[in-house]
Amino acid sequence: MPVLEGWSQIMPATEEVQIITDQVKQEAEKKIDEKYKIFTAKSYQQQVVAGMNFCIKVESGENCLGSLYVKVFQDLTAKLELTDVVQIELSELRDASTLPFPLDEIKQQAEDRTGKKYDISRGINYKTLLTQIVGYTTYFIKVQVGEGKEHSHLILRVGCAATLVRKPTLTNLIENKTLSDDIEYFE
Known part of the structure; x- marks a missing residue:
């Protein structure tokens, strides 16, 4: 829809x-x-x-x-x-622990976007867009937001400027993903 x-x-x-x-x-x-x-x-x-x-x-x-x-x-x-x-082209899969910003900085943005509260918000892995604007990176991050449910993951599209004050911004997200779903490009 x-x-x-x-x-x-x-x-x-x-x-x-x-x-x-x-x-x-x-x-x-x-x-x-x-x-x-x-x-x-x-x-x-x-x-x-x-x-x-x-x-x-x-x-x-x-x-x-x-x-x-x-x-x-x-x-x-x-x-x-x-x-x-x-x-x-997206990068190879990387562990979310290597993100240059804490996921807590975008958790509230994801909750505001979906209208849901997430008790769990744990980064799994991510890819980056290889064709970049200089000084700006687009991340596609898989995040676990529920426990025990098959579709308890989100894929977040997050932009972040490479400045001294890194302020990641959620630009979109895909809901109802599973741990085994691939991370792919989306608008």
Whole structure:
């Protein structure tokens, strides 16, 4: 279910999303100067605006680092506009104990975002976005927030400037994850 002004959870690609992906394939290939034999939508997020934004993870079948994402805007008349094509690569998995800031600094932000209180908030592991803005790092952090429940983990997207006063900011989160779920890029 889309959330007004925010991005949805990551969802498996649907037939409708594959149709959108097919319709922007040629333009995407032209934009990044590549030809793909396979261009299959794997998962997506959507954002309600004056229309709909889509961030679609695409399997391209090529031996490339990271994952290919197409970002598409669909206006209220259903006209599509390819807004971006990006190759996203995340770092190797790291233990959350090596984060350069305490998770307590973002726990309240996560509780405010979800409207829930978490008795447990324990970092498990994380990845960082390898394509970075100089002086700024984006972290994707898996956090345990419950005990004994199968879906008792969150994945947090946190931005943090590399300054003397590190102030991590929660930019989004994905709920209902398990310990075994992979950490992947999301808006």
